Amino acid sequence: MEQRLKVLILGYGEMGQAMTYLLNERNQIYIWSRHPKEGIEFVVLEEAVALADVIFFCLPVNPHREVLQKIAPLLKEHTLCISIAKGLNESGQTAEQIFTDILKLKGPYALLYGPMISEEIRAGRNAFAQVGCHDLAWFSTVQDLFNSTPLYLQHTFDISGICWSVILKNVYALVFGIADELQLGDNMRGYLAVAALCEMDKIVRSMGGQEGSPYHLAGLGDLITTATSEDSHHHEVGRILAMTNVTIEKKKELNGEGLHTIKMIKKYNIFNIADYPLFQLIDNIVQQPNDVDKKINDYLQKEQG
Secondary structure (H helix, E strand, O other), rough: OOHHHHHHHEEHHHHHHHHHHOOOOOOEEEEOOOOOOOOOOOOOOHHHHHOOHHHHHHHHOOOOHHHHHHHHHOOOOOOOEEEEEOOOOOOOOOOHHHHHHHOOOOEEEEEEOOOOOHHHHHHOOOOEEEOOOOOOOOHHHHHHOOOOOOOEEEEEOOOHHHHHHHHHHHHHHHHOOOOOOOOOOOOHHHHHHHHHHHHHHHHHHHOOOOOOOOHHHHHHHHHHHHHHHOOOOOHHHHHHOOOOOHHHHHHHOOOOOHHHHHHHHOOOOOOOOHOOHHHHHHHHHHHHHOOHHHHHHHHHHHHOO
């Protein structure tokens, strides 16, 4: 008889619900949330951690450290922690850095990144992801979890590469929404895809990732999904930044992982954005969301010069 794994889902937002949908049939699921909803059976965190074989961090990256520090002493030796967080915390750290700090390099953890729109997963459609982890045995555990589900997986040892690819794509996705709102056309979309990937590759390598890492599911795959889907929050934020009937004050109230990533990169000088013209253009529009079409034209003229 096939063994049912005990899986703890931390967070019950869209991705927490998507993971529950995928895993519920073949595994024993526990759900924890800081904001419980009526009609859902939630568990006590400490009690569920002590039982769990796998823990999914379906949380923003910011609470990762606090939650992980709280549960680390309770983890079983084989418990695999998996994060889907695609951003930087308030200290400018990635999920990989937080896991490494607390669980150390040998700790069982993995990152799961790729085109995984939660609405499509819950509708039974295919999704795709890279699993970044140091041990193939951990990847085997993830494969077993999602066996016979429509989530298709690839393994990579390039954890930093996929981590930064998926973080950066949220920033570059903004400019696709901007271009679509300005009706700049399909040719512009093609140009932006090439320009974004070139810059992502350079940044990823500067962050310790492998050359070409952004050209796979966590980078290119997720960029296309996030940059072109009408259901994408970052695409919508880009459109709003380019709208002429929305005040600058309202535009500056927008939020999202891409906007927060820009803020953290500048705050901690993680890399020099002046070295990456398209990234700098996006930051310029975010900081001063007026005359957007002129800003784009000036960028293109400079790049051609």
